[in-house]
Amino acid sequence: MTIYTNIPLELVFEGMNEQRNAYMDIVIGDVRMQVEPLSPGVGRIVRLVECPLDAYLRPELSPGNVIALGPAVIK
Incomplete structure (x- = not known):
């Protein structure tokens, strides 16, 4: 991988090795x-x-939105 940038590499790769929370499928x-x-x-x-394809157009389902999780929807 080649990165061409004038930003210091410390900023580009900041947080790369940090552990993230596990994702859930719901x-x-x-x-x-x-x-x-x-x-x-x-x-x-x-x-x-x-x-369905029309779900991508629904603003409440866009990535980054915060949603409530209920016990019935977790898989």
Whole structure:
């Protein structure tokens, strides 16, 4: 991999070796998504895994949004 940048490498690779929380797969309706748990019952959408095409246009399902997690939707 070659990186051409004028930013110091310490900033480019900052946090690269840090451990991240494990992602969870959840299903809400007909949308299966990958979520990063933030606290009990709350998670941030990482990506949509399996869903109808129109789900990508729904702003509430965009990556980075924080959603409530219930015990019935966790898989």
